[in-house]
Amino acid sequence: MPDYDAIVVGAGNAGSAAAITMAQKGLSVLLVDRSDPPGAKNLSGGVLWGNDLARILPKWQSEAPLERFIQDKKIGFLTDKSSIIIDFKTKIFEENKVGYTVLRSKFDPWLAKKAREAGATVIPGITVESLAKKDGKIIGVEESGDIVTASVVILAEGINPRLCIEAGLRGPLQDWEVSVGVKEIIKLSPQKIEDRFNLSSSSGMASEYILGNLEELNVGAFFYTNKDSISLGIVAPMEQLRENGVTHTYDIIEQFKEHPSIAPLIDGGTVAEYGAHMIPEGGLEMVPKLYGDGYMIVGDSAGFGFSNGLVLQGMNYAFLSGILAGETAVEAKGKGDFSSDSLSMYRQKLENSYVLKDLKTFKDIRKVTNNKNMYTTYPKMLESILLEMLWERGQPKKKVRDILGSCAADLKMSKLKTATDFYYIYRRM
Amino acid sequence: MKMLKIAVMIKQVPDSQDISIDPVTKTLNRSMARNVVNPPDVNATEAALELKSKYGGEITVITMGPPMADTALLELMGRGADNGVLVTDRVFAGADTWPTAFTLASVADYLGGFDVIFCGEETTDSSTGHVGPGIAEFLGYEQATYVHKIEFQDGYFIVTRDIEGAEETIKVGKPAVITITLNANEPRNPTLKRKIEAYKKGIRLITNKELQLDPACVGLKGSPTIVKDMKTVPDPVKNPSKPGIEELDKVVSVLIEKGVVK
Numbered sequence: 001m002p003d004y005d006a007i008v009v010g011a012g013n014a015g016s017a018a019a020i021t022m023a024q025k026g027l028s029v030l031l032v033d034r035s036d037p038p039g040a041k042n043l044s045g046g047v048l049w050g051n052d053l054a055r056i057l058p059k060w061q062s063e064a065p066l067e068r069f070i071q072d073k074k075i076g077f078l079t080d081k082s083s084i085i086i087d088f089k090t091k092i093f094e095e096n097k098v099g100y101t102v103l104r105s106k107f108d109p110w111l112a113k114k115a116r117e118a119g120a121t122v123i124p125g126i127t128v129e130s131l132a133k134k135d136g137k138i139i140g141v142e143e144s145g146d147i148v149t150a151s152v153v154i155l156a157e158g159i160n161p162r163l164c165i166e167a168g169l170r171g172p173l174q175d176w177e178v179s180v181g182v183k184e185i186i187k188l189s190p191q192k193i194e195d196r197f198n199l200s201s202s203s204g205m206a207s208e209y210i211l212g213n214l215e216e217l218n219v220g221a222f223f224y225t226n227k228d229s230i231s232l233g234i235v236a237p238m239e240q241l242r243e244n245g246v247t248h249t250y251d252i253i254e255q256f257k258e259h260p261s262i263a264p265l266i267d268g269g270t271v272a273e274y275g276a277h278m279i280p281e282g283g284l285e286m287v288p289k290l291y292g293d294g295y296m297i298v299g300d301s302a303g304f305g306f307s308n309g310l311v312l313q314g315m316n317y318a319f320l321s322g323i324l325a326g327e328t329a330v331e332a333k334g335k336g337d338f339s340s341d342s343l344s345m346y347r348q349k350l351e352n353s354y355v356l357k358d359l360k361t362f363k364d365i366r367k368v369t370n371n372k373n374m375y376t377t378y379p380k381m382l383e384s385i386l387l388e389m390l391w392e393r394g395q396p397k398k399k400v401r402d403i404l405g406s407c408a409a410d411l412k413m414s415k416l417k418t419a420t421d422f423y424y425i426y427r428r429m
Numbered sequence: 430m431k432m433l434k435i436a437v438m439i440k441q442v443p444d445s446q447d448i449s450i451d452p453v454t455k456t457l458n459r460s461m462a463r464n465v466v467n468p469p470d471v472n473a474t475e476a477a478l479e480l481k482s483k484y485g486g487e488i489t490v491i492t493m494g495p496p497m498a499d500t501a502l503l504e505l506m507g508r509g510a511d512n513g514v515l516v517t518d519r520v521f522a523g524a525d526t527w528p529t530a531f532t533l534a535s536v537a538d539y540l541g542g543f544d545v546i547f548c549g550e551e552t553t554d555s556s557t558g559h560v561g562p563g564i565a566e567f568l569g570y571e572q573a574t575y576v577h578k579i580e581f582q583d584g585y586f587i588v589t590r591d592i593e594g595a596e597e598t599i600k601v602g603k604p605a606v607i608t609i610t611l612n613a614n615e616p617r618n619p620t621l622k623r624k625i626e627a628y629k630k631g632i633r634l635i636t637n638k639e640l641q642l643d644p645a646c647v648g649l650k651g652s653p654t655i656v657k658d659m660k661t662v663p664d665p666v667k668n669p670s671k672p673g674i675e676e677l678d679k680v681v682s683v684l685i686e687k688g689v690v691k
Binding site for chain 2: 030032036037040121122123124125126128141143144146148
């Protein structure tokens with residue numbers, strides 16, 4: 001008899017969601033995390049969409065340490081001197097509060113506590129050394145020479161899944177599969193935040209930008225309001241950073257913070273924390289085999305995330321994949337069968353959910369996010385068009401068609417190239 | 430030989446790496462700090478584990494603190510301590526070193542006394558070093574402070590103490606309180622298996638219902654210390670005449686002139 005029905009490695013959103021799902025259904029669960037309190041070292045941009053969390057924790061909105069609900073969502077482009085932003089503020093978000101800013105160092109320990117309350121044994125402060133294998137099956141985990149066994153091991157190690165890689169369950173991370181996120185938390189009084197962003201004491205703003213002021217790199221940026229701080233950061237593709245070799249991520253985040261439309265927003269704030277993290281951006285191509293005899297892979301470890309440059313999501317994919325792996329384990333326990341065949345239900349559940357549907361729908365999205373014009377030429381083009389249209393300079397006015405033509409010419413873009421680019425972006429987004 | 434009955438008195442403290450001084454109120458800002466076991470207490474636990482492995486024994490780690498301090502005990506049980514005892518009660522809150530030592534001594538007594546009680550030399554959040562000796566006094570145990578090496582021979586502890594600029598080896602009888610210096614040893618890490626066992630076993634809670642201590646002698650009421658003021662020491666003013674690296678030649682010539690170097 002194994003020691004546990006299931007061992008979950010990693011108390012992030014995916015791991016804790018899996019542990020809660022299984023423990024709620026009476027499975028014996030061991031959840032192990034390297035940090036103490038569990039999950040306290042985890043990091044992400046910080047907007048959580050909680051539809052899936054509600055499936056296992058219906059009262060999450062009143063119980064979880066949340067910062068502000070997202071009432072105002074902005075997306076836009078920044079060029080050297082301008083910002084072009086769509087500001088979407090809606091009552092609909094206020095009536096259906098599902099998006100919240102969170103600080104993971106508070107939220108994740110809470111979620112792990114929920115796993116403990118559901119009956120899981122949660123062990124913090126331990127780094128699992130390797131997976132234990134027998135006859136080609138994963139039978140548990142190994143640490144300090146001890147083996148703890150389970151019918152199934154759920155790997156929720158995060159973006160750099162050392163155990164999966166060492167056990168040959170997936171290859172080492174490739175540059176094209178990930179972006180580097182660098183984040184700062186800037187302390188600012190709630191009063192200032194609410195005044196500057198026109199918010200109430202509970203509402204918040206989340207914005208995502210394409211940085212059009214960097215020549216060589218396709219960099220996105222984010223800016224979120226917490227209760228008494230701002231989370232901001234940049235996301236740059238690892239492949240381009242390595243190719244470029246000279247631009248440092250900390251220079252990029254400084255440039256972002258100094259941008260004329262960002263600097264006044266954080267004026268008077270002090271940096272309280274900073275960190276860096278990798279983000280899965282390889283899409284469907286980076287997804288490994290998700291299950292096998294005695295194991296399943298969830299969350300970032302499985303490459304589940306979504307980014308199209310202007311929308312960046314990962315936590316919801318983590319919750320849902322964790323829940324679906326948990327449900328699969330519960331069913332496997334019922335059948336008494338934790339073989340690869342039985343656990344293939346996990347893949348099926350993912351196929352039927354938005355997790356793999358999104359990755360399939362947007363399988364070509366990297367062609368958009370890798371398109372350099374998206375990050376340099378088009379933001380500039382947009383800026384030129386708006387300058388032509390909105391700036392009275394005592395000159396004769398032009399039709400939009402002519403503005404577009406002259407802008408394209410200025411930026412050395414052929415009309416055909418621009419048109420085909422737009423067509424592909426339109427099709428892939 | 431009878432197994433040694435060993436206790437380790439520990440405290441959960443905010444991680445000193447995460448503490449900053451609020452520039453306005455000049456008080457310590459602990460809100461960002463996670464809680465850790467007071468570092469010398471980890472050395473004290475290791476000393477207990479080494480003693481146990483050489484001479485046999487049972488180790489009980491004890492802390493007085495809020496309910497969340499249980500994680501500190503579980504952490505040390507994960508390193509090999511056998512039992513964890515959390516002394517928690519609202520009447521114990523706000524205690525300075527006097528009632529803390531008194532309460533912990535009462536707990537040791539309530540648990541039937543120990544052959545040896547280990548403590549860290551001092552805590553990183555108050556740095557008094559009072560509690561260990563205080564426990565010894567309340568219990569009437571022998572004591573040795575600032576110890577980094579322990580042998581147990583013929584019923585005596587042969588301990589080596591750090592005294593400023595030198596070492597002192599003394600012999601103390603049983604029962605004794607021994608306080609251990611930071612970095613006295615290299616603490617072993619917790620293991621998964623031991624931590625699982627610790628969480629399974631859980632910790633024992635002791636409140637004032639069991640101890641029946643006079644509320645006037647414990648917690649804030651029993652604390653004679655009054656903090657009158659707290660000051661932040663300003664950064665030392667940089668000496669404007671302090672020479673830079675570019676003036677190294679000048680410095681050397683002055684030193685030669687004064688006969689300091691030849």
